[in-house]
Amino acid sequence: MPQPRCRLVSLEATPHYHVVSRCVRRQFLCGKDRLTGRDFSHRRDWIRARIFELAEIFAVDICAYAVMSNHVHLVLTLRQDVALAWDDREVAERWLRLFSGRPVVKNWLAGRRQSEAQVAAALELVRTYRERLFDLSWFMRCLNEPIARMANAEDNVTGRFWEGRFKSQALLDEAALVSLMAYVDLNPIRAGMAETPEESDYTSLQQRVIESRLENAPEQKEALPEDLQAAIGKLARFAPKSGLREDGVLPVTFASYVELVDYTGRAIAHGKKGVIDDRLPPILQRLKARPEGVLEFLTKPQSLRSPSVLGPVQALRELAQEFGRKFLNGHALATQLFG
Template sequence: MFGGTPLVRSYLAGEKLADAQLSAVSSLIRKYRKRLFSISWFMRCLNEPIARWANAEDNVTGRFWEGRFKSQALLDEASVIAAMAYVDLNPIRAAMAHTPEESDYTSIQQRILEQDSKIAAGDKAALNEIPEDLRTAIGRLMPFTDEVPDDPERAIPYEIRDYLELVDWSGRAILEGKRGSIPGNLPPILERLKIDPGNYIRFINRTQKHRFHSVIGAVESMRNLAGDFGRSFLKGQNAAAALFSPG
Protein backbone atom coordinates (compact mmCIF):
# COMPACT_ATOMS: atom_id res chain seq x y z
CA MET A 1 0.00 0.00 0.00
CA PHE A 2 2.93 2.32 0.66
CA GLY A 3 6.13 2.43 -1.35
CA GLY A 4 8.22 3.87 1.45
CA THR A 5 10.91 6.52 1.17
CA PRO A 6 13.99 5.98 -1.03
CA LEU A 7 16.03 5.52 2.14
CA VAL A 8 13.72 2.80 3.43
CA ARG A 9 13.73 1.06 0.06
CA SER A 10 17.52 1.08 0.10
CA TYR A 11 17.50 -0.44 3.59
CA LEU A 12 15.06 -3.17 2.52
CA ALA A 13 17.22 -3.93 -0.52
CA GLY A 14 20.16 -4.60 1.79
CA GLU A 15 22.25 -1.68 0.59
CA LYS A 16 25.04 -0.41 2.81
CA LEU A 17 23.97 2.72 4.67
CA ALA A 18 25.85 5.26 6.76
CA ASP A 19 25.20 5.50 10.50
CA ALA A 20 23.16 8.67 10.05
CA GLN A 21 21.03 6.96 7.40
CA LEU A 22 20.48 3.91 9.63
CA SER A 23 19.42 6.23 12.44
CA ALA A 24 16.90 7.88 10.13
CA VAL A 25 15.56 4.46 9.07
CA SER A 26 15.19 3.43 12.72
CA SER A 27 13.19 6.58 13.39
CA LEU A 28 10.87 5.80 10.47
CA ILE A 29 10.45 2.21 11.63
CA ARG A 30 9.33 3.43 15.07
CA LYS A 31 6.82 5.71 13.38
CA TYR A 32 5.49 2.88 11.19
CA ARG A 33 5.16 0.52 14.16
CA LYS A 34 3.22 3.15 16.07
CA ARG A 35 0.84 3.48 13.14
CA LEU A 36 0.20 -0.27 13.21
CA PHE A 37 -1.56 0.29 16.55
CA SER A 38 -3.56 3.30 15.31
CA ILE A 39 -7.23 2.75 14.46
CA SER A 40 -7.19 6.10 12.61
CA TRP A 41 -4.40 4.95 10.29
CA PHE A 42 -6.08 1.58 9.76
CA MET A 43 -9.35 3.26 8.75
CA ARG A 44 -7.49 5.69 6.50
CA CYS A 45 -5.77 2.80 4.72
CA LEU A 46 -9.10 1.00 4.39
CA ASN A 47 -11.34 3.90 3.38
CA GLU A 48 -9.14 5.79 0.93
CA PRO A 49 -8.67 3.02 -1.68
CA ILE A 50 -12.37 2.10 -1.44
CA ALA A 51 -13.34 5.73 -2.07
CA ARG A 52 -10.94 6.01 -5.03
CA TRP A 53 -12.23 2.75 -6.51
CA ALA A 54 -15.90 3.72 -6.10
CA ASN A 55 -15.37 7.21 -7.54
CA ALA A 56 -13.51 5.77 -10.52
CA GLU A 57 -16.27 3.23 -11.09
CA ASP A 58 -18.94 5.96 -11.10
CA ASN A 59 -16.68 8.45 -12.94
CA VAL A 60 -17.13 11.09 -10.23
CA THR A 61 -14.91 13.04 -7.87
CA GLY A 62 -15.28 14.49 -4.41
CA ARG A 63 -16.29 13.24 -0.99
CA PHE A 64 -17.33 9.58 -0.82
CA TRP A 65 -17.75 8.76 2.88
CA GLU A 66 -20.32 10.55 4.99
CA GLY A 67 -17.80 11.21 7.74
CA ARG A 68 -14.92 9.81 9.74
CA PHE A 69 -15.28 6.47 11.49
CA LYS A 70 -16.69 6.03 14.97
CA SER A 71 -14.83 3.80 17.41
CA GLN A 72 -16.47 2.24 20.46
CA ALA A 73 -14.82 -0.34 22.70
CA LEU A 74 -16.87 -3.50 23.36
CA LEU A 75 -16.23 -4.44 26.97
CA ASP A 76 -17.91 -7.82 27.46
CA GLU A 77 -19.60 -10.75 25.72
CA ALA A 78 -23.05 -9.15 25.72
CA SER A 79 -21.81 -6.00 24.00
CA VAL A 80 -19.92 -8.04 21.38
CA ILE A 81 -22.99 -10.12 20.52
CA ALA A 82 -25.27 -7.06 20.41
CA ALA A 83 -22.83 -5.19 18.15
CA MET A 84 -22.42 -8.22 15.86
CA ALA A 85 -26.19 -8.45 15.41
CA TYR A 86 -26.42 -4.69 14.92
CA VAL A 87 -23.91 -4.82 12.04
CA ASP A 88 -25.33 -8.00 10.51
CA LEU A 89 -28.78 -6.38 10.32
CA ASN A 90 -27.61 -3.32 8.34
CA PRO A 91 -29.09 -4.54 5.01
CA ILE A 92 -32.44 -5.33 6.66
CA ARG A 93 -32.63 -1.90 8.30
CA ALA A 94 -31.83 -0.32 4.92
CA ALA A 95 -34.54 -2.42 3.22
CA MET A 96 -31.90 -4.00 0.98
CA ALA A 97 -32.78 -7.50 2.19
CA HIS A 98 -35.70 -9.20 3.91
CA THR A 99 -33.84 -12.06 5.56
CA PRO A 100 -30.33 -12.61 6.98
CA GLU A 101 -29.48 -15.19 4.33
CA GLU A 102 -30.25 -12.61 1.62
CA SER A 103 -28.02 -9.98 3.26
CA ASP A 104 -25.08 -9.81 0.89
CA TYR A 105 -21.61 -8.92 2.21
CA THR A 106 -22.51 -9.71 5.82
CA SER A 107 -20.99 -12.13 8.29
CA ILE A 108 -24.41 -13.59 9.07
CA GLN A 109 -24.88 -14.65 5.43
CA GLN A 110 -21.50 -16.37 5.55
CA ARG A 111 -22.26 -18.08 8.87
CA ILE A 112 -25.55 -19.39 7.48
CA LEU A 113 -23.80 -20.77 4.39
CA GLU A 114 -21.19 -22.45 6.56
CA GLN A 115 -23.95 -24.47 8.22
CA ASP A 116 -24.42 -26.32 4.92
CA SER A 117 -22.74 -29.68 5.38
CA LYS A 118 -21.33 -29.74 1.84
CA ILE A 119 -19.81 -26.27 2.13
CA ALA A 120 -18.43 -27.07 5.60
CA ALA A 121 -16.81 -30.19 4.15
CA GLY A 122 -15.23 -28.19 1.31
CA ASP A 123 -17.28 -29.78 -1.47
CA LYS A 124 -16.00 -28.08 -4.64
CA ALA A 125 -19.32 -28.30 -6.50
CA ALA A 126 -21.18 -26.66 -3.60
CA LEU A 127 -18.50 -23.98 -3.19
CA ASN A 128 -18.56 -23.13 -6.89
CA GLU A 129 -22.27 -22.30 -6.61
CA ILE A 130 -21.62 -19.33 -4.32
CA PRO A 131 -20.00 -15.99 -5.27
CA GLU A 132 -16.21 -15.90 -5.34
CA ASP A 133 -15.95 -13.32 -2.54
CA LEU A 134 -17.94 -15.59 -0.24
CA ARG A 135 -16.05 -18.67 -1.38
CA THR A 136 -12.71 -17.18 -0.39
CA ALA A 137 -14.09 -16.01 2.97
CA ILE A 138 -15.45 -19.38 4.12
CA GLY A 139 -13.87 -20.47 7.40
CA ARG A 140 -12.24 -17.13 8.22
CA LEU A 141 -14.71 -15.78 10.79
CA MET A 142 -14.11 -16.37 14.48
CA PRO A 143 -16.11 -19.53 15.28
CA PHE A 144 -18.55 -20.18 18.11
CA THR A 145 -17.68 -22.73 20.79
CA ASP A 146 -19.73 -25.58 19.31
CA GLU A 147 -17.89 -25.16 16.00
CA VAL A 148 -14.46 -25.67 17.60
CA PRO A 149 -15.10 -27.69 20.79
CA ASP A 150 -11.40 -28.50 21.16
CA ASP A 151 -10.33 -24.84 21.25
CA PRO A 152 -12.89 -22.87 23.32
CA GLU A 153 -10.38 -20.14 24.19
CA ARG A 154 -10.32 -19.02 20.55
CA ALA A 155 -14.08 -18.97 20.05
CA ILE A 156 -17.14 -16.85 20.83
CA PRO A 157 -18.50 -18.47 24.02
CA TYR A 158 -21.97 -19.34 22.68
CA GLU A 159 -23.42 -21.77 20.18
CA ILE A 160 -23.83 -20.71 16.55
CA ARG A 161 -27.51 -21.70 16.54
CA ASP A 162 -28.14 -19.27 19.41
CA TYR A 163 -26.65 -16.41 17.42
CA LEU A 164 -28.50 -17.35 14.23
CA GLU A 165 -31.76 -17.45 16.20
CA LEU A 166 -31.01 -14.03 17.72
CA VAL A 167 -30.35 -12.38 14.35
CA ASP A 168 -33.41 -14.01 12.76
CA TRP A 169 -35.61 -12.85 15.65
CA SER A 170 -34.07 -9.37 15.53
CA GLY A 171 -34.67 -9.07 11.81
CA ARG A 172 -38.33 -10.00 12.25
CA ALA A 173 -38.67 -7.36 14.97
CA ILE A 174 -37.21 -4.71 12.66
CA LEU A 175 -39.51 -5.67 9.79
CA GLU A 176 -42.56 -5.25 12.00
CA GLY A 177 -41.91 -1.53 11.58
CA LYS A 178 -42.80 -0.52 15.11
CA ARG A 179 -40.23 1.01 17.40
CA GLY A 180 -39.51 -1.36 20.24
CA SER A 181 -41.88 -4.00 18.89
CA ILE A 182 -41.26 -7.34 20.58
CA PRO A 183 -42.30 -10.52 18.75
CA GLY A 184 -43.05 -13.64 20.76
CA ASN A 185 -40.67 -16.47 21.59
CA LEU A 186 -37.70 -14.52 22.90
CA PRO A 187 -34.35 -16.16 22.05
CA PRO A 188 -32.89 -17.79 25.19
CA ILE A 189 -29.53 -16.12 24.51
CA LEU A 190 -31.04 -12.75 25.50
CA GLU A 191 -31.72 -14.11 28.97
CA ARG A 192 -28.28 -15.69 29.28
CA LEU A 193 -26.63 -12.43 28.25
CA LYS A 194 -28.95 -10.44 30.54
CA ILE A 195 -30.03 -8.18 27.68
CA ASP A 196 -33.35 -6.35 28.01
CA PRO A 197 -35.44 -7.25 24.90
CA GLY A 198 -37.16 -3.86 24.53
CA ASN A 199 -33.98 -1.83 24.76
CA TYR A 200 -32.18 -4.34 22.54
CA ILE A 201 -34.71 -3.71 19.75
CA ARG A 202 -34.20 0.03 20.16
CA PHE A 203 -30.43 -0.53 20.01
CA ILE A 204 -30.47 -2.50 16.76
CA ASN A 205 -32.98 -0.05 15.27
CA ARG A 206 -30.48 2.78 15.92
CA THR A 207 -32.80 4.60 18.30
CA GLN A 208 -30.54 4.01 21.29
CA LYS A 209 -27.10 3.99 19.68
CA HIS A 210 -26.38 7.67 20.34
CA ARG A 211 -26.69 7.12 24.09
CA PHE A 212 -23.44 5.16 24.14
CA HIS A 213 -20.20 7.06 23.74
CA SER A 214 -16.69 5.61 23.56
CA VAL A 215 -17.56 2.24 25.12
CA ILE A 216 -20.42 -0.26 25.07
CA GLY A 217 -20.96 -2.79 27.83
CA ALA A 218 -22.59 -3.52 31.16
CA VAL A 219 -22.36 -0.87 33.89
CA GLU A 220 -19.94 -2.99 35.91
CA SER A 221 -17.66 -3.37 32.88
CA MET A 222 -17.72 0.38 32.31
CA ARG A 223 -16.91 1.11 35.95
CA ASN A 224 -14.01 -1.34 35.89
CA LEU A 225 -12.60 0.29 32.76
CA ALA A 226 -12.96 3.75 34.28
CA GLY A 227 -10.96 2.55 37.29
CA ASP A 228 -8.25 1.14 35.03
CA PHE A 229 -7.84 4.58 33.44
CA GLY A 230 -7.98 6.42 36.75
CA ARG A 231 -11.34 7.98 35.99
CA SER A 232 -14.40 8.12 38.19
CA PHE A 233 -16.99 7.93 35.42
CA LEU A 234 -17.57 6.97 31.78
CA LYS A 235 -20.46 8.36 29.73
CA GLY A 236 -23.23 5.98 28.70
CA GLN A 237 -23.93 4.21 31.99
CA ASN A 238 -27.67 4.97 31.83
CA ALA A 239 -27.84 3.33 28.39
CA ALA A 240 -25.78 0.41 29.69
CA ALA A 241 -28.12 -0.07 32.67
CA ALA A 242 -31.16 -0.06 30.38
CA LEU A 243 -29.79 -2.43 27.71
CA PHE A 244 -27.69 -4.82 29.75
CA SER A 245 -30.20 -5.39 32.50
CA PRO A 246 -29.00 -7.24 35.62
CA GLY A 247 -32.30 -9.06 35.91
Protein backbone atom coordinates in the same frame (compact mmCIF):
# COMPACT_ATOMS: atom_id res chain seq x y z
CA MET B 1 -18.72 17.86 20.01
CA PRO B 2 -16.61 15.10 18.37
CA GLN B 3 -13.97 13.63 20.68
CA PRO B 4 -10.35 12.99 19.67
CA ARG B 5 -9.89 9.35 18.70
CA CYS B 6 -7.40 8.88 21.56
CA ARG B 7 -10.29 9.57 23.95
CA LEU B 8 -12.53 6.98 22.27
CA VAL B 9 -10.12 4.08 21.74
CA SER B 10 -8.29 2.36 24.60
CA LEU B 11 -6.89 -1.11 24.02
CA GLU B 12 -6.38 -1.46 27.75
CA ALA B 13 -10.15 -1.13 28.20
CA THR B 14 -11.25 -3.23 25.22
CA PRO B 15 -10.00 -4.46 21.83
CA HIS B 16 -13.58 -4.57 20.41
CA TYR B 17 -15.06 -1.68 18.40
CA HIS B 18 -18.13 -0.98 16.30
CA VAL B 19 -17.41 1.50 13.49
CA VAL B 20 -19.64 3.19 10.93
CA SER B 21 -18.77 5.15 7.77
CA ARG B 22 -21.54 6.98 5.91
CA CYS B 23 -21.61 8.33 2.38
CA VAL B 24 -21.70 12.11 2.02
CA ARG B 25 -25.20 13.58 2.45
CA ARG B 26 -26.37 9.99 3.10
CA GLN B 27 -26.76 9.48 -0.64
CA PHE B 28 -26.97 5.97 -2.05
CA LEU B 29 -23.49 6.09 -3.53
CA CYS B 30 -23.17 2.32 -3.05
CA GLY B 31 -26.71 1.50 -4.15
CA LYS B 32 -29.34 2.69 -6.60
CA ASP B 33 -29.51 6.48 -6.89
CA ARG B 34 -33.17 7.42 -6.53
CA LEU B 35 -32.77 10.63 -8.53
CA THR B 36 -30.75 9.44 -11.53
CA GLY B 37 -31.66 5.77 -11.47
CA ARG B 38 -27.98 4.79 -11.73
CA ASP B 39 -27.00 1.65 -9.86
CA PHE B 40 -23.75 1.74 -7.89
CA SER B 41 -24.24 -1.58 -6.13
CA HIS B 42 -20.95 -2.89 -7.52
CA ARG B 43 -19.16 -0.57 -5.10
CA ARG B 44 -20.34 -2.84 -2.30
CA ASP B 45 -18.11 -5.48 -3.91
CA TRP B 46 -15.20 -3.04 -3.76
CA ILE B 47 -15.77 -2.39 -0.07
CA ARG B 48 -16.06 -6.04 0.94
CA ALA B 49 -12.99 -6.94 -1.09
CA ARG B 50 -11.01 -4.14 0.55
CA ILE B 51 -12.14 -5.13 4.06
CA PHE B 52 -10.74 -8.63 3.70
CA GLU B 53 -7.65 -7.52 1.84
CA LEU B 54 -6.84 -5.37 4.88
CA ALA B 55 -7.75 -8.19 7.27
CA GLU B 56 -4.86 -10.18 5.78
CA ILE B 57 -2.42 -7.32 6.44
CA PHE B 58 -3.56 -5.72 9.71
CA ALA B 59 -3.73 -7.42 13.10
CA VAL B 60 -7.50 -7.01 13.06
CA ASP B 61 -10.27 -9.62 13.29
CA ILE B 62 -13.48 -8.98 11.34
CA CYS B 63 -16.27 -10.04 13.72
CA ALA B 64 -19.21 -8.68 11.71
CA TYR B 65 -19.91 -6.41 8.75
CA ALA B 66 -22.79 -5.02 6.74
CA VAL B 67 -22.19 -3.06 3.55
CA MET B 68 -25.33 -1.03 2.94
CA SER B 69 -26.29 1.34 0.11
CA ASN B 70 -25.12 4.48 1.89
CA HIS B 71 -23.07 3.31 4.88
CA VAL B 72 -20.85 0.54 6.17
CA HIS B 73 -20.91 -1.16 9.58
CA LEU B 74 -17.97 -3.12 11.00
CA VAL B 75 -17.37 -4.85 14.32
CA LEU B 76 -13.62 -5.27 14.74
CA THR B 77 -11.23 -6.75 17.28
CA LEU B 78 -7.81 -5.09 17.36
CA ARG B 79 -5.19 -7.83 17.93
CA GLN B 80 -2.25 -6.06 19.52
CA ASP B 81 -0.98 -9.44 20.76
CA VAL B 82 -0.73 -10.72 17.18
CA ALA B 83 1.08 -7.61 15.91
CA LEU B 84 3.61 -7.75 18.75
CA ALA B 85 4.40 -11.37 17.88
CA TRP B 86 5.41 -10.54 14.28
CA ASP B 87 9.12 -10.12 13.65
CA ASP B 88 10.41 -6.86 12.16
CA ARG B 89 10.71 -8.29 8.67
CA GLU B 90 7.09 -9.43 8.60
CA VAL B 91 5.90 -6.04 9.83
CA ALA B 92 7.83 -4.26 7.06
CA GLU B 93 6.58 -6.67 4.38
CA ARG B 94 2.98 -6.22 5.49
CA TRP B 95 3.26 -2.42 5.47
CA LEU B 96 4.84 -2.41 2.02
CA ARG B 97 1.81 -4.25 0.68
CA LEU B 98 -0.13 -1.04 1.38
CA PHE B 99 2.37 1.78 0.87
CA SER B 100 5.55 2.35 -1.13
CA GLY B 101 7.57 2.82 2.06
CA ARG B 102 10.76 4.72 2.80
CA PRO B 103 13.93 3.80 0.85
CA VAL B 104 15.78 3.14 4.10
CA VAL B 105 13.23 0.45 5.00
CA LYS B 106 13.32 -1.07 1.53
CA ASN B 107 17.13 -1.22 1.61
CA TRP B 108 17.10 -2.82 5.06
CA LEU B 109 14.51 -5.36 3.95
CA ALA B 110 16.54 -6.20 0.82
CA GLY B 111 19.68 -6.74 2.93
CA ARG B 112 21.67 -3.95 1.29
CA ARG B 113 24.65 -2.54 3.12
CA GLN B 114 23.68 0.38 5.38
CA SER B 115 25.28 2.39 8.16
CA GLU B 116 24.28 1.82 11.78
CA ALA B 117 22.31 5.05 11.70
CA GLN B 118 20.38 3.93 8.63
CA VAL B 119 19.59 0.55 10.19
CA ALA B 120 18.41 2.30 13.36
CA ALA B 121 16.23 4.62 11.30
CA ALA B 122 14.72 1.67 9.44
CA LEU B 123 13.93 -0.19 12.66
CA GLU B 124 12.34 2.93 14.16
CA LEU B 125 10.06 3.17 11.14
CA VAL B 126 9.21 -0.53 11.47
CA ARG B 127 8.25 0.11 15.10
CA THR B 128 5.87 2.82 13.88
CA TYR B 129 4.45 0.51 11.21
CA ARG B 130 3.82 -2.19 13.84
CA GLU B 131 1.74 0.20 15.96
CA ARG B 132 -0.26 1.29 12.92
CA LEU B 133 -1.08 -2.31 11.99
CA PHE B 134 -3.31 -2.69 15.05
CA ASP B 135 -4.59 0.89 15.01
CA LEU B 136 -8.29 1.49 14.35
CA SER B 137 -7.81 4.84 12.61
CA TRP B 138 -5.18 3.48 10.24
CA PHE B 139 -7.36 0.49 9.36
CA MET B 140 -10.31 2.74 8.51
CA ARG B 141 -8.09 5.18 6.62
CA CYS B 142 -6.77 2.32 4.47
CA LEU B 143 -10.34 1.15 3.89
CA ASN B 144 -12.08 4.43 3.13
CA GLU B 145 -9.53 6.43 1.14
CA PRO B 146 -9.08 3.95 -1.77
CA ILE B 147 -12.85 3.44 -2.06
CA ALA B 148 -13.38 7.22 -2.24
CA ARG B 149 -10.72 7.59 -4.94
CA MET B 150 -12.19 4.75 -7.02
CA ALA B 151 -15.73 6.11 -6.77
CA ASN B 152 -14.66 9.68 -7.61
CA ALA B 153 -12.69 8.43 -10.60
CA GLU B 154 -15.71 6.46 -11.82
CA ASP B 155 -17.96 9.53 -11.46
CA ASN B 156 -15.28 11.92 -12.78
CA VAL B 157 -15.70 14.15 -9.74
CA THR B 158 -13.59 15.39 -6.83
CA GLY B 159 -14.41 16.00 -3.19
CA ARG B 160 -15.70 13.88 -0.35
CA PHE B 161 -17.22 10.45 -0.82
CA TRP B 162 -17.57 9.68 2.89
CA GLU B 163 -19.50 12.02 5.18
CA GLY B 164 -16.50 12.63 7.43
CA ARG B 165 -14.36 10.65 9.80
CA PHE B 166 -15.81 7.31 10.81
CA LYS B 167 -17.79 6.94 14.04
CA SER B 168 -16.54 4.42 16.60
CA GLN B 169 -18.14 2.74 19.60
CA ALA B 170 -16.09 0.86 22.20
CA LEU B 171 -17.60 -2.49 23.24
CA LEU B 172 -16.53 -3.15 26.81
CA ASP B 173 -17.63 -6.75 27.33
CA GLU B 174 -18.77 -9.89 25.54
CA ALA B 175 -22.48 -9.07 25.76
CA ALA B 176 -21.86 -5.70 24.10
CA LEU B 177 -19.75 -7.38 21.40
CA VAL B 178 -22.37 -10.01 20.54
CA SER B 179 -25.24 -7.50 20.70
CA LEU B 180 -23.53 -5.17 18.23
CA MET B 181 -22.64 -8.06 15.93
CA ALA B 182 -26.33 -8.99 15.81
CA TYR B 183 -27.28 -5.33 15.32
CA VAL B 184 -24.93 -5.12 12.33
CA ASP B 185 -26.09 -8.38 10.76
CA LEU B 186 -29.74 -7.30 11.10
CA ASN B 187 -29.24 -3.97 9.29
CA PRO B 188 -30.70 -5.13 5.92
CA ILE B 189 -33.80 -6.50 7.68
CA ARG B 190 -34.26 -3.28 9.64
CA ALA B 191 -33.90 -1.32 6.37
CA GLY B 192 -36.47 -3.49 4.59
CA MET B 193 -33.88 -4.83 2.14
CA ALA B 194 -34.25 -8.49 3.19
CA GLU B 195 -36.73 -10.72 5.02
CA THR B 196 -34.30 -13.18 6.61
CA PRO B 197 -30.66 -12.99 7.77
CA GLU B 198 -29.45 -15.50 5.19
CA GLU B 199 -30.99 -13.34 2.43
CA SER B 200 -29.22 -10.23 3.73
CA ASP B 201 -26.60 -9.54 1.08
CA TYR B 202 -23.19 -8.17 2.02
CA THR B 203 -23.42 -9.19 5.67
CA SER B 204 -21.15 -11.35 7.76
CA LEU B 205 -23.98 -13.67 8.78
CA GLN B 206 -24.89 -14.42 5.17
CA GLN B 207 -21.21 -15.13 4.53
CA ARG B 208 -21.06 -17.48 7.53
CA VAL B 209 -24.16 -19.36 6.31
CA ILE B 210 -22.57 -19.73 2.87
CA GLU B 211 -19.34 -20.98 4.47
CA SER B 212 -21.24 -23.61 6.46
CA ARG B 213 -22.87 -24.85 3.24
CA LEU B 214 -19.52 -24.98 1.45
CA GLU B 215 -18.27 -27.49 4.00
CA ASN B 216 -20.49 -30.09 2.33
CA ALA B 217 -20.22 -28.73 -1.23
CA PRO B 218 -16.81 -26.97 -1.67
CA GLU B 219 -17.16 -27.02 -5.45
CA GLN B 220 -19.90 -24.36 -5.18
CA LYS B 221 -17.35 -21.77 -4.12
CA GLU B 222 -16.45 -21.08 -7.76
CA ALA B 223 -20.00 -19.85 -8.41
CA LEU B 224 -19.71 -17.10 -5.79
CA PRO B 225 -18.77 -13.50 -6.64
CA GLU B 226 -15.01 -12.96 -6.67
CA ASP B 227 -15.00 -10.61 -3.68
CA LEU B 228 -16.98 -13.14 -1.63
CA GLN B 229 -14.69 -15.98 -2.67
CA ALA B 230 -11.73 -13.96 -1.38
CA ALA B 231 -13.53 -13.34 1.94
CA ILE B 232 -14.38 -16.97 2.67
CA GLY B 233 -12.73 -18.24 5.85
CA LYS B 234 -11.43 -14.83 6.96
CA LEU B 235 -14.05 -13.86 9.54
CA ALA B 236 -13.35 -14.16 13.26
CA ARG B 237 -14.05 -17.68 14.51
CA PHE B 238 -16.87 -18.62 16.87
CA ALA B 239 -16.17 -20.76 19.91
CA PRO B 240 -16.54 -24.50 19.19
CA LYS B 241 -18.37 -24.92 22.52
CA SER B 242 -20.16 -22.67 25.00
CA GLY B 243 -18.08 -21.02 27.69
CA LEU B 244 -14.76 -21.19 25.83
CA ARG B 245 -12.53 -18.17 26.46
CA GLU B 246 -9.64 -17.93 24.02
CA ASP B 247 -7.85 -15.09 22.21
CA GLY B 248 -9.10 -14.66 18.67
CA VAL B 249 -12.27 -16.69 19.28
CA LEU B 250 -15.72 -15.14 19.68
CA PRO B 251 -17.32 -15.88 23.08
CA VAL B 252 -20.33 -17.84 21.78
CA THR B 253 -20.99 -20.70 19.41
CA PHE B 254 -22.19 -20.09 15.88
CA ALA B 255 -25.42 -22.00 16.60
CA SER B 256 -26.24 -19.76 19.59
CA TYR B 257 -25.50 -16.63 17.62
CA VAL B 258 -27.69 -17.74 14.70
CA GLU B 259 -30.53 -18.42 17.14
CA LEU B 260 -30.25 -14.91 18.55
CA VAL B 261 -30.16 -13.22 15.14
CA ASP B 262 -32.96 -15.40 13.75
CA TYR B 263 -35.26 -14.73 16.68
CA THR B 264 -34.56 -11.00 16.65
CA GLY B 265 -34.97 -10.83 12.89
CA ARG B 266 -38.43 -12.37 13.23
CA ALA B 267 -39.31 -9.85 15.93
CA ILE B 268 -38.36 -7.02 13.57
CA ALA B 269 -40.18 -8.50 10.58
CA HIS B 270 -43.37 -9.21 12.54
CA GLY B 271 -43.49 -5.90 14.37
CA LYS B 272 -43.07 -7.51 17.81
CA LYS B 273 -40.66 -4.87 19.02
CA GLY B 274 -39.78 -5.14 22.68
CA VAL B 275 -41.55 -8.48 23.11
CA ILE B 276 -39.72 -11.39 24.73
CA ASP B 277 -40.86 -14.97 25.25
CA ASP B 278 -39.44 -18.37 26.08
CA ARG B 279 -38.21 -18.94 22.53
CA LEU B 280 -35.39 -16.42 22.94
CA PRO B 281 -32.18 -18.47 23.18
CA PRO B 282 -30.28 -18.41 26.50
CA ILE B 283 -27.20 -16.79 24.95
CA LEU B 284 -28.01 -13.44 26.56
CA GLN B 285 -28.33 -14.84 30.09
CA ARG B 286 -24.97 -16.57 29.67
CA LEU B 287 -23.41 -13.24 28.75
CA LYS B 288 -25.04 -11.53 31.76
CA ALA B 289 -27.20 -9.23 29.66
CA ARG B 290 -30.86 -8.28 30.17
CA PRO B 291 -32.71 -10.17 27.38
CA GLU B 292 -35.63 -7.71 27.23
CA GLY B 293 -33.22 -4.76 27.01
CA VAL B 294 -31.09 -6.35 24.29
CA LEU B 295 -34.16 -7.29 22.26
CA GLU B 296 -35.47 -3.73 22.44
CA PHE B 297 -32.03 -2.43 21.43
CA LEU B 298 -31.85 -4.75 18.42
CA THR B 299 -35.39 -4.22 17.17
CA LYS B 300 -35.70 -0.46 17.58
CA PRO B 301 -34.14 1.91 15.02
CA GLN B 302 -31.14 3.36 16.81
CA SER B 303 -30.47 7.07 17.18
CA LEU B 304 -27.66 8.44 15.06
CA ARG B 305 -26.30 9.99 18.25
CA SER B 306 -25.45 6.59 19.72
CA PRO B 307 -23.00 6.53 22.64
CA SER B 308 -19.31 6.08 21.90
CA VAL B 309 -19.05 3.33 24.54
CA LEU B 310 -21.25 0.29 25.17
CA GLY B 311 -20.95 -1.94 28.21
CA PRO B 312 -21.91 -2.33 31.89
CA VAL B 313 -22.27 0.88 33.90
CA GLN B 314 -19.29 0.07 36.13
CA ALA B 315 -17.09 -0.47 33.08
CA LEU B 316 -18.17 2.94 31.73
CA ARG B 317 -17.23 4.59 35.01
CA GLU B 318 -13.81 2.95 35.05
CA LEU B 319 -13.11 3.97 31.45
CA ALA B 320 -14.18 7.56 32.20
CA GLN B 321 -11.60 7.67 34.99
CA GLU B 322 -8.93 6.33 32.63
CA PHE B 323 -9.71 9.13 30.15
CA GLY B 324 -9.75 11.73 32.94
CA ARG B 325 -13.45 12.46 32.52
CA LYS B 326 -16.30 12.55 35.02
CA PHE B 327 -18.59 10.40 32.89
CA LEU B 328 -19.12 8.90 29.43
CA ASN B 329 -22.36 9.06 27.47
CA GLY B 330 -24.21 5.78 27.38
CA HIS B 331 -25.32 5.16 30.99
CA ALA B 332 -29.00 4.92 30.05
CA LEU B 333 -28.33 2.34 27.33
CA ALA B 334 -25.94 0.45 29.62
CA THR B 335 -28.66 0.23 32.25
CA GLN B 336 -31.14 -0.98 29.64
CA LEU B 337 -28.86 -3.73 28.39
CA PHE B 338 -27.08 -4.82 31.53
CA GLY B 339 -29.11 -3.56 34.49
